[in-house]
Amino acid sequence: MRDNPLRDRTVVVTGAARGLGAALAREVAGRGAVPVLLGHEKPLLEEVASGLPGRALAIGADVTDPSALRAAADEVRERLGPSSAVIANAGVAEGGPFAASDPGTWRRVIDVNLTGSAQTARAFLPDLVATAGYYLQITSLAAIGHAPMMSAYCASKAGAEAFAHALRAEVAHRGVAVGIAYLNWTDTDMIRDADRHAVLRELRAHMPPPARRVTPVDTVAARIVRGLERRRTAVYTPAWLRLAQPVRGALPAVVPRVSRRELSRLEAEGTFLPTGLLGAGGRADGAAAARHP
Template structure:
């Protein structure tokens, strides 16, 4: 029996936000490979169409900004009309920026919060009636940053801590309705966003000073396979790489460690070159800057 034939996703509609590139595109492919019917939401309709064309089965493409609530409601209605009610929703769309908080652009800083946190919550809101009807599953893509905040990434860390708390709260609210809620904790992924981050000294140094296992970059397709396997099993928590689960019991100890390292390393870095703000990262950030006029929305 093939993987698609035995997958609980077979024939089920699965919404993936931020699906034009990176992890989102890999998630859509993995869902389709297992027999699911992905609905690809995001910016860059041409790229979304290319992703859909490479999938081994049917898919729906819908251009939408997840921070635009009326447009997101229209997208949800389009998914229902053309595919049926979703059985799973993967809230993957997200952006990142780096640099000192004091010199950050307020609009770009706020945009990270709006896309990563508010956009994820709005995604859950518009699809929750469907997930209730299908006893479905909402999967929030989170990050190591949800468990341990780092300097020079204040907006991203705040937003990812926020989506973790949101997902925990939502899980408690909807469990009695047979709706599952999971959180996928991911480390560095080999996407355009991370490749762009490595072009900026402030973020390259940040990753470089992490312990060797924590600085490793993982392939998006490998991460997608693990995440979708967890989705099939309705797991409440998924970790890529697997060792991230070991951070959970010691996460309270992380802030003092980060503080100690930052006090030592940031002055040394500032002596070599100024700590400049990166702006929103990745080609997806550029696409959203065109669409929304300030920030960027991309799959990780």
């Protein structure tokens, strides 16, 4: 087990139909684990699962639906045994000024990224206690430095970070480890869609060079899973992102100074507009939420 700690372990990955979630499923499967792919789009989940080596299980469930998550946890337990690790990856994003944002879309980002993560932990925590397992919360640089035009996303990721810290303190005595993965820009359809909108494209372009760089999704997944194998308290990808932690207290004063001029220009150009939910995953989540309000 020291050589291959994930072999034959059941690892749940939420938001696994595409992007980082699918890459995480591929990565854990390649290391001998049995991945459970959980998300909205069961046909896509099954397609991803069919291309993985060894066993895999695809389950359709909305992370904001507690009953669906309980049913998913029961199904995993019955078919594969208790889960040893859960990666709370499901997430959506929107951009644009808060005042012009759609209240329902803004709330959906919070519901999926924060409440959905907590509901995922609630559903699978009995299994993690049984296996002395590991819960990994996916967050981002947005949990450390809060950017304009991303108010819902930043609030949700900061909240998810705080939730994970609190959960870690609650379950450590039960043998359960809790980690937080901090990500920067990752090459997914969400980020590619964000670059189509001037208000988000320009804000990224004015970040320092390392912070604006986009990392391939498979590189990010490999680093996250290495952290999972070691039950890390924190995983940073890229590695330099850990340097943001010591200066995070100064960022609320710095960010407005940097953004003020660019936001004034974008507003004058008429590009100061809400984006709606970003990427194919965001559109799929919006459609699912509309079907089950």
